[in-house]
Amino acid sequence: MHNWLSQEIVEVLEAVWTNEERGNADAAELCAVAMTDVTEELLATCERDGYVTRHNGEVKLTPLGRQTAGEIIRRHRLAERLVVDVLGMTLEESEADACEFEHLLAPNVTDAICTLLGHPRFCPHNHPIPEGACCRQTEERVNSLVTSLDRLNVGEQAQVAYVSADNFPRIQKLFALGLAPGVPVKVHQKTPSYVIQCDETQIALERDIARNIYVWRRAINGAA
Ligand SMILES: [Zn+2]
Numbered sequence: 216m217h218n219w220l221s222q223e224i225v226e227v228l229e230a231v232w233t234n235e236e237r238g239n240a241d242a243a244e245l246c247a248v249a250m251t252d253v254t255e256e257l258l259a260t261c262e263r264d265g266y267v268t269r270h271n272g273e274v275k276l277t278p279l280g281r282q283t284a285g286e287i288i289r290r291h292r293l294a295e296r297l298v299v300d301v302l303g304m305t306l307e308e309s310e311a312d313a314c315e316f317e318h319l320l321a322p323n324v325t326d327a328i329c330t331l332l333g334h335p336r337f338c339p340h341n342h343p344i345p346e347g348a349c350c351r352q353t354e355e356r357v358n359s360l361v362t363s364l365d366r367l368n369v370g371e372q373a374q375v376a377y378v379s380a381d382n383f384p385r386i387q388k389l390f391a392l393g394l395a396p397g398v399p400v401k402v403h404q405k406t407p408s409y410v411i412q413c414d415e416t417q418i419a420l421e422r423d424i425a426r427n428i429y430v431w432r433r434a435i436n437g438a439a
């Protein structure tokens with residue numbers, strides 16, 4: 216476990232991960248993405264402890280560094296989802312500093328929260344959330360509170376939690392139709408085509424779009 220890691224080292228590992236995500240290993244770029252001052256001393260400590268390698272001005276995660284950083288990034292991004300989807304706040308409203316998000320989730324409840332949220336693939340900034348063991352188990356998580364729209368039954372009501380965003384124009388189109396986070400939806404029919412009721416409007420969707428809309432099952436008394 217990495218519980219004993221200093222916050223500074225955690226920040227460095229997060230920065231190296233983020234840098235690598237952007238296809239970049241340039242040490243000079245680290246300061247731009249890090250929440251802390253990435254000093255030579257900090258990098259040397261990370262190298263000595265086996266988390267990174269340094270070569271020709273490049274900093275890369277070792278397998279240990281990748282595993283450690285991946286767990287932290289996962290908690291960080293799941294915590295962001297939790298704040299937005301379950302607490303219904305914007306990240307700014309939550310008043311947590313960007314470097315504090317991973318502390319909102321205890322390591323031993325991370326997979327439970329991931330399951331609760333329906334194993335989201337992206338954080339609210341649209342950065343990928345590293346998979347956990349829970350995500351790799353058989354995908355059908357029966358009573359997960361958050362599930363994709365295509366798994367609802369006809370007549371079932373839910374509220375849009377988030378839209379998995381890998382196609383912005385499509386999503387903007389859905390938002391324009393009123394299908395945005397927080398909006399109550401009801402499945403009208405599933406065959407021959409997928410039709411949902413969203414407030415007063417009926418919207419026909421392709422199934423693969425319905426699969427990318429995540430909803431939150433809860434009683435919506437009186438609404439819609
Ligand atoms: Zn994020």
Ligand SMILES: [Zn+2]
Nearest residue numbers: 329334349350
């Ligand atoms: Zn998961």
